[in-house]
Structures are given as C-alpha cells and as structure tokens.
Amino acid sequence: MCRSCAAPTGPNDLSAGTGHPLPGLSRRGLLAGLGLGALTVGLSAGTEAQAVAAEAAAAVAAARNGAWAGPAQGRFPAGGHYGAPRGGGSHAGQDVSNSTGTAVYAAAAGTVIRRSWGGGLPGRTGNGLVISHGGGQYTYYGHLSAYRVGLNATVSAGQRIADMGATGNVTGPHLHFETHTGALGTTVNPVSFLAARGVDLAGGWSRIDPGASGATVVVIQHLMNQRGYGLVVDGAYGSVSADAVKRFQRSKGLVADGQVGPATWPVLVYTLRQGGSGSHVRALQTALNRRSAGLVVDGGFGSVTTSAVRAYQSVNRLVADGEAGPVTWRALTG
Numbered sequence: 001m002c003r004s005c006a007a008p009t010g011p012n013d014l015s016a017g018t019g020h021p022l023p024g025l026s027r028r029g030l031l032a033g034l035g036l037g038a039l040t041v042g043l044s045a046g047t048e049a050q051a052v053a054a055e056a057a058a059a060v061a062a063a064r065n066g067a068w069a070g071p072a073q074g075r076f077p078a079g080g081h082y083g084a085p086r087g088g089g090s091h092a093g094q095d096v097s098n099s100t101g102t103a104v105y106a107a108a109a110g111t112v113i114r115r116s117w118g119g120g121l122p123g124r125t126g127n128g129l130v131i132s133h134g135g136g137q138y139t140y141y142g143h144l145s146a147y148r149v150g151l152n153a154t155v156s157a158g159q160r161i162a163d164m165g166a167t168g169n170v171t172g173p174h175l176h177f178e179t180h181t182g183a184l185g186t187t188v189n190p191v192s193f194l195a196a197r198g199v200d201l202a203g204g205w206s207r208i209d210p211g212a213s214g215a216t217v218v219v220i221q222h223l224m225n226q227r228g229y230g231l232v233v234d235g236a237y238g239s240v241s242a243d244a245v246k247r248f249q250r251s252k253g254l255v256a257d258g259q260v261g262p263a264t265w266p267v268l269v270y271t272l273r274q275g276g277s278g279s280h281v282r283a284l285q286t287a288l289n290r291r292s293a294g295l296v297v298d299g300g301f302g303s304v305t306t307s308a309v310r311a312y313q314s315v316n317r318l319v320a321d322g323e324a325g326p327v328t329w330r331a332l333t334g
Helices: 027-033 045-063 190-195 215-226 239-251 279-290 303-315 326-333
Strands: 089-091 094-097 103-105 110-117 127-134 137-147 160-164 174-181
Touching (some): 110 137
16 A cells, blocks of 8 residues: 555545445535535525435436546555545545556546656655546546556546556555545545445446436446347437336336446346357447447457457456456446
C-alpha cells in the first residue's frame, strides 16, 4: 500500500457514517457529491429529513447512469482505505492491490490534465495521472508502472490508460485511486463516490438504473435480445428497455425494479466460449471494446474474440482460459 499519498485532514461530507442510503455516505454528503447544491431552507426538521431522503434517493438513481467504470481489479489492502493515518495527514484515496502490469482504466470520460510524478499533487509519489471529467470532478491514478495515454488525451469510461505498479513510496504494487469534487485537491471517499454512481470499487457487479446510457446499456440490450425481447440497441435505457428488464426480473423471481445490478446481472449473462454466436456474443464484444479491445461487433465468437477475452483476463489477473463466465463478465461490466 501507499506509505505517503496523504492529504491534509479536514471536514468531508463523504466521511464514514451510519444509517445512510450508502455505506460511508451521508444524505447531505451524497447531495453535495452529486453537485445538487443546498436544500431549501425554512423547512421543519421532519419535513426537511423527508425531503433530504427523497432527493437523495432520486439523486442516487440518476447518478447510476452508466457513465462510470471500475478503474482496476484487485483487493483492498489493510490500511489502504480513505482517511487512514499518513503522518500529519490522512490517506487521500483507496488502494487496490494487484500485480505490476495489471490494467488501469479511466473511471469516466474526460481529459488527461496531469501526467507526471505524483500528478503534481502535494504528498503524492510515483508516476501519476489526473483526469478531468468536467463539472469540478477529477480522478487520480498513482504508482503506475507505465502510461498508456498521453497528456491532453481524451479518454472514455473504461479505456485502458495505464498499468499498475510500485513507483514512489510504497510497500508493493497497487493502484492508488482518488476522487476529487468541486476542485482538484478536494478529495472525497472513492468507495462511496463510485458506489453512488453504480460502481463497486471492490470489484462487484455494477448497478445500472433506468435513464442510463452508453456502452453498458448496449450490453444489456444485446443480452435481453438474446432472450427474445427484441429491443432496439441504441444505448439508451429508456422506458421500453426498462419495462423489458422488469418483465425479465419477474420471470426470474427477482424484484422488478428495472435496475440491472448484483441480483440481475448473474442471471442475465451467459457463459460463452469460442464457436458461439448471437446477440449475447455482441454483448460480450461490446463490453470488451469498452475496455479497449477494438473488436468488430459481429456476434461471432471466433479466434479473434477468444484472443481478446484471454488478453483481458490476463491483464486483469483472472484465469486466462478464453471463456467468458460470470467472473469475467463481472469485471467487464463493473
């Protein structure tokens, strides 16, 4: 884990708490983190609490929109959590440990604005990247062994941007991942920040809500079409796609809420291998392309797709057997 990578200790709306919609995330912190601003003043305590809860729930649903992706596969090392003591400050991010060379991906679309030692941020060491995502949101990726994008590059969510490493003041190879909101240098808890956006930084299944858009929605639509739902594959998770997902959930005895999350993904995906064909293979090819595979989405699981699956599994330290099962799907769609 990091020996340094500290930020000055100070108040933080996303600090750990209990009894809130997401672990470690206060209702007010959630609203601030999502950029929704202050609530209307002058409400009674009870009315305000109800309004905060309702607005927080709506904000969470709106934020799980498919725009964010997990930056790396690995484990959380002891003492590598956000806020852990680091000398005169506190740990500014979350460490994700794995082998040197493990792929590192952009957490969201944006522009690379820093590509330097420590990303030019105080207290950070090692090769670092900073991506600006607009709206005062930034992510930092530290201790990299190699860069795969240049300064000022435009990147997409899930694009491979670097390799995990052990450069700087560390005890072993890992990704030091930070999220900043409002301004570069104002850190928030990356685990809670990504959870609010449907991403499990620890490597679990993503959560995609109605209203989402993008490549992961295309994956969902292809998988649904393999099951006979006849959706237009447009990457927009509108009412037609959401209604189809709800019907599918009811057919499987699941809560029919339209969210494609940890309960729905495992029964929606297929275990695929070379020789297969169909819309489910198109879903797999789309998911691989989100992670920089560059495949033709033709629905045929031939040798090129097999090689892409093995390459993805290898750089993420999964079993590289070329078979796309639940473990590979979870990593791809996370």
